Amino acid sequence: MLKTAHLESSFPKFEKKFTTLPAPIQFQNKSLQHTAQEFLLNYKLIQLCTPEQQQEIFKHLKISRYHSNEMIFHKSTSCNELTLILRGSIKLAWHVADGKQIVHRFIPAGCLINIVPLISRLNLTHDHVAHDATVIATIPSHIFYSILKQNHQVSLAVLELICNRNHLLFDDFYHQSTQSLRGRLARHLLLLVEYFSYQDKQDTTLNIKLSQENFAELLHTSRQSINKELLWLAQHGIAEVKYNQVHILNLGKLRALVHL
Structure with missing residues (x-):
């Protein structure tokens, strides 16, 4: 069943706010580093970090730029960082034997992704491809692991986020099978x-x-x-x-x- 609540609980409400604005307005007079910090601070799991933990995250942010259709991460490779989309969009996809590409979802700017493979320490299940000109910020895994061990509230917020996104995934399966x-x-x-x-x-x-x-x-x-x-x-x-x-x-x- 498609309900707005599913969508809003799967991604923070700020993501919808930013993606309803034309892209040039989103980043006017702001550095990418500042934009990354703003986006992250809208996530409950970052809000629950101590000020010292937040500064540690911001200190280790790495900004990367990609052209349209450029591969960002390959399927079946290890995941060593959390990824925040700052500009553009990413398509999660598979490339099958006949060369065709199957797309699972287009992910907008403002989204924090790859939490599951990072925590599970399993390889990525999709190719991550820049759909258009895309900028991302990454947080190293060792920084994130350290915070999870020290801050149980952050761990609980991460679990909640994973469960909500998993709920949307099952919604996908339902509609794919029945509609x-x-x-x-x-x-x-x-x-x-x-x-x-x-x-x-x-x-x-x-x-x-x-x-x-x-x-x-x-x-x-x-x-x-x-x-x-x-x-x-x-x-x-x-x-x-x-x-x-x-x-x-x-x-x-x-x-x-x-x-x-």
Whole structure:
């Protein structure tokens, strides 16, 4: 069942606030280091750190930049740091035997990722690819481990965050198994609206550009099938795509396509 509460509990509310603004406004007159600190301080697990622990995190932040479609982390490699997305977006994906790419999710700026592989000490389960020009900040694993051992409140906050994101993952499985392509497309559009949209006078526009191929990779189908569904959405005044820019024309009708 798709509920707004699922989305809001899976990522901090500040992430939605930042991703509903056009990217240039988010970072105006701010250094990337300062932006990283602002984003991190909106996470409960960072708020629960002592001032000394917070400063230790900020001291060891490393900023890295990536071009569109550049590989950031490879699947099945070890995870040695927490990752915070500062600009752009990351797609979590797999590359299968025939060379095709299957996308699990697009992750927006403001999100802290790779907590599970870091704590479990298991290898990454996805390729992490920059969808567009992307900037990340990383926190070394030894800094994070040290804080978890010393601060039980932080450990509990991390557990809560993992459980909430796991809840969304099972929601993914449910919709993938039970819904039509149209319903799954509508659900993913709603997820994208939560974290990648801004409102203008006429409609809601996604500030992430997605091609038919991107949607096909996300929904595990063909471009022809995606084209057919997008055409149907446009004909019914629900959503349209122009030059890879997605415009949501009627949110109410879009929500109605998701089986509750």
